[in-house]
Amino acid sequence: MSELKHASDEEDVKRYAGGNNAAVGHDAVDVVCPAHTTERKITTRIDMHIIPFVVVLYLMAFLDRVNIANARAFGLEDELDMGGVEYNTALTIFFVPYVICEIPSNILLKYFSPRVWLSMCCIGFGAVTVFQGLVQNYAGLLTTRFFLGVFECGMFPGCFYLIGAWYRRHEAQKRFSLFFSSTSLAGAFGGLLASAIGQMDYVRGYRGWRWIFLIEGSFTVLLGVIFLFTFPSFPEQAAWLRDDEREFVKARLQVSQGLSAAERKITFKDVRTVMSDYKIWLGGFMYFGLIVPAYSYAYFATTIIHSYKFDPIMTQLRSVPPWAAAFVFSMVVAVFSDWVKHRFLFILGAICISISGFAILINVHDNLEVQYAALFLICLGTYSAMPVIVCWFNMNLGGHHRRAIGSAWQIGFGNIGGIIATYSFVSSDAPFFTKGYAICVSFICLSVVACVLYAAAITWENRKRSRQPRDLNLTESEKMELGDLNPEFRYML
Template identity: 50%
Template sequence: MTDIHEKPGGPITVDSSRDSEELTNEVHLNEKRLLFKIDTHVLPILCVLYFLAFLDRINIGNAVVFGLEEDLGMDPKSNQFNTALTIFFVPYVLLEIPSNIFLKKLRPHIWLAGCMFLFGILTIAQGLVKSYSGLLATRFFIGVAESGMFPGCFYLIGMWYKRSDALRRYTYFFNSTTLAGAFGGLIAYGTGHMQGMRGYGAWRWLFIIEGSVTCVVAIVAWFIISDFPEQARWLNEEEQQWVKKRLMADHGDDSVERSIGFRDVVEVLKDYKIFLGALMYFSFLVPAYGYAYFSPTIIESYGYSPLQTQLHSVPPLAMAFFVSLGIAFVSDRVRHRYLFVLFNLLVAIAGIAILLTEHHNTKLEYGALFLVVFGPYCGMPVALCWFTMNLGGHRRRAIGTALQLGFGEIAGIVSTFLFLSKDAPYFHTGYSVAIFFFTLASFWSTCYFLACWSQNRKRDQLIAQDSAEARMAGEGDLDISYRYML
């Protein structure tokens, strides 16, 4: 079995077949203990950070149930609320790639904590607005501040773990959104009892309290967010060496010190698989945001009171939290992604089909929501991890992840107009679009699977033939020895 070596005419590369046990023996470390140490330093704060980011993003869906539109003089029969949702995504989409470049230059703890503090302040301001125009302004700048959160956290996690270890960690992180949806309903239920306190409506207290908590956590996060493995002060020299070798063996040699320029962005964009990953995420995200923003409105249409609506929004997401953890564990054990993505999409399609056809049995309709959440909250983490961890090296992963997430967030613009008040209570347009995009996600996932399978097969053939191309080195996942996870 080969070691780290210099390829003729190329940079240093690593045989990806080297396993972690061999590396562990070299430096005499307890792998499980060190992985646990990494987990406890890296994951908890990022999960809390994204929990609050997603909560501050979607709490407007709970706020509208408490009279936000009436208090700000908005016309419930118009599309003003949908426009307020949409304006968030304009800067969010445009700034994700620049954000990951800044994160790499400034270091993660500075960039992520700074963004977090800013959107906390803006969320408080959202609770103090006096007009519809003020709501639009705060939503826009919350989009600016939050644009660095998801791609930055996703990129950072990917630089700490091997592909075979990653999905469980990504699922813990992604479940922050599931918990945000679930706890958002519980928090909204609590603030519902604050209606009229100090002259503020319940929806204002919702924004003010959640924004204040975000600011406090952001200050703490500055001191405890971990940077890249090469910069982590809580690892000793021997541990850093182990982590570095382990990651090089899995996704290539690309140092954090190497800067990212415009030419790097262009080079990454030449890979068609990047666009397949972006289209896959986009297709998932249209119905995902539809559910995140409008599930309180949908549940309220079943005849529940505002407080009952908030409570009934919790169980489907609580179920998704535990199911997604089980799926992640099994997928990591078998080292396969595609079939798990497809299974969750098919379950979600079945749920949407029930909502499209059943309009008189509210218990069945509510039960169908438990199936719908399989798509965005159980399948999407697998798809995101699959794509992200198939990108090797700092630069390709930073750019590729930001492009996928940035392009995918265009879905937010589409999804905010799916469930219009004029379509209540049956929402045929929203459900029809959702089932279409879940089907489209199945198609793009299949295309990505075939692309990775084809690349792996081609590289096997080149190495077997010992061709000149097989001896040429490439960066990260472009190296001939690299094999994509399927």
């Protein structure tokens, strides 16, 4: 890549060791854009080939995961003769394979390629959703929820891994947030769709909750089959790029993130090395703390709204506006975060919004308008902070092997919080759910502590590396193996 002599983005071209946002300390590393195109055009093409696919995939995955909350409003528990905490248990069992299989899934994704692996996962969780609409008893529901977790586990960290493999750190947040905000779109779309499908109650002898699973699952299977032929992969495998364009994309990523080691396989030694880094554990706790309020809202928002004495159809419709507002706010946060090239303070600001929403619900029990407004604050704050946390952590990991393992660890460990969330809101606590709200606030505070410690750790590490000699006689291969542990690498705050 030494023959590449020019780049249109001066900010990424001239990175020096010691700069706060520099990834690696190359002296005036020059990256050439092929003469027949521009960097902006190539970035736009990348957006068109990557973002729509991952957004739609995650939208369908999240919809298939949380539509059980919509189904609950249309007779799921009554027909399957469920009571007590059986609904909560059905939510919990999803997370068992989801947590365990994250890291193995990312290793398999790298082996098979994102196109094959993520498409097969899509077909799998779509088919399981269809079967979920056909179950005849509680045991069948538990079985389908377990296998839903098996097939969905690789989708979320895999998509984040794929996005991180294409974009430089200062331009990644908008893409991460757009992808992550598929949850908000899924929540809004799911409420509208459920209110429409609910009208099919008893059509062909099926209750409305069955039609929710059958229709949404069938569409997901069809989408997975299409993705099997169209879903994108890593830059090294992108047939839609010319050779010189592919080299340019790889070169500019090297300037921002360092060498990737994309061609080498991930070993158990890599897993052990990555997991020995205390910053990796902090990344897990940052996400873990926010998963509890995030899944609490996703699974129980309709239950909370229904406790305000709305009928099932109005409950579904009332669930839509907070999700829509969260999508818009999340993208605003992402744009400004990329603009100032900073993550930490944006996370803290969003978290404060979420805490204020829970504080209102804990203390206000006689004003439906204020209580409903608090749901907006919770959804806005939680679902705008989470993508920034994941992007911040992922883009501070250098090298394919460290990012594959680290991102899977963060998502896998974080989703243990989903198990906690499923038992935080039980029917016996209705209508105030004070215990559930208090649990959510406690875990948000845990996330704040982890974020502060991670920010302090990477700031200290950057300062320490800036004081070290710049030339440590490391070979390019050694730098590649070290990833973000390379002394020339600089973490983004």
